[in-house]
Amino acid sequence: MLQIILLVLGALWLGLLWLVGRWVVEAVRARRYGTCEPAEVTEVFRTSVKVNNRPRYRLKWRDGQGRAGQSLLRTSEDLESFRPGSPIRIYQGIRRAWWAGDIGDRPGGP
Numbered sequence: 001m002l003q004i005i006l007l008v009l010g011a012l013w014l015g016l017l018w019l020v021g022r023w024v025v026e027a028v029r030a031r032r033y034g035t036c037e038p039a040e041v042t043e044v045f046r047t048s049v050k051v052n053n054r055p056r057y058r059l060k061w062r063d064g065q066g067r068a069g070q071s072l073l074r075t076s077e078d079l080e081s082f083r084p085g086s087p088i089r090i091y092q093g094i095r096r097a098w099w100a101g102d103i104g105d106r107p108g109g110p
Contacts (some may be wrong), residue, residue: 027103030093036106039063039097041086044079059099061088069097 039061049056056073059082063069069090078101082088089100 026093026095027098030091030098031100031103031106034091034093034098036100037063037090037092037097039069039088039090039099041082041084041088042068043084044082046076047073049073059088059101061090061097061099063090063092063097067097069099071099072102 041059042062043060044057045060047056047058051073054075057076057079058073059071059079061069061071089105090097091100091103
């Protein structure tokens with residue numbers, strides 16, 4: 001019985017590792033090879049997620065072609081300088097766009 005439980009837990013762990021690894025690879029590929037585009041912040045909103053009993057926030061944006069996107073989870077201090085209409089830079093990936101504030105800038109600039 002213990003072997004079955006450990007097998008299931010191991011499979012779940014490998015699945016989560018694969019999922020997180022895929023996100024990381026997509027972000028790195030978008031930064032390295034994707035087009036860098038300007039976007040405009042449409043909203044800074046509070047999520048239902050809490051880390052260490054502190055709420056987390058996200059940026060929402062709209063790019064030049066009208067596609068919407070959102071950032072990874074951040075603290076309110078990280079996003080306090082952003083208001084609707086603020087310009088940001090995003091990198092277009094294969095499946096989604098990534099905010100430069102989440103994944104960093106390319107070596108040598110945008």
